[in-house]
Amino acid sequence: MATCRQCKEPTSILLKGIFTGLCPRCRARVIPVNLGCGTLIVIALIVFVFSRGNEDVELEISRLGSVVQELKRAVDSQTIEIQNLHSKIDKLTASPENIADKSEH
Numbered sequence: 001m002a003t004c005r006q007c008k009e010p011t012s013i014l015l016k017g018i019f020t021g022l023c024p025r026c027r028a029r030v031i032p033v034n035l036g037c038g039t040l041i042v043i044a045l046i047v048f049v050f051s052r053g054n055e056d057v058e059l060e061i062s063r064l065g066s067v068v069q070e071l072k073r074a075v076d077s078q079t080i081e082i083q084n085l086h087s088k089i090d091k092l093t094a095s096p097e098n099i100a101d102k103s104e105h
């Protein structure tokens, strides 16, 4: 029986992370939600760098800069979207009678 590296709880070898050696519960705790965005950026940069041939380094850096700007814009728009969702949730939780009204119909 495999055990989790973190909590030492017995866990199935199938459920245990192959790379992390952690059970699903510990993995969920260790990996922050933001990692999704960061990982995407890193992957995009790696793919970008390796898809280029032996071009001028300066040109490559300026291209990388524009890619980073693009990614920043994408992240910013997501942040705004998350903020909008947060404010909607806040409105709903601030007035529970709204939920009660809707559930009547």
Ligand SMILES: [Zn+2]
Residues within 6 Å of the ligand: 004, 005, 006, 007, 008, 009, 022, 023, 024, 025, 026, 027
């Ligand atoms: Zn664990």
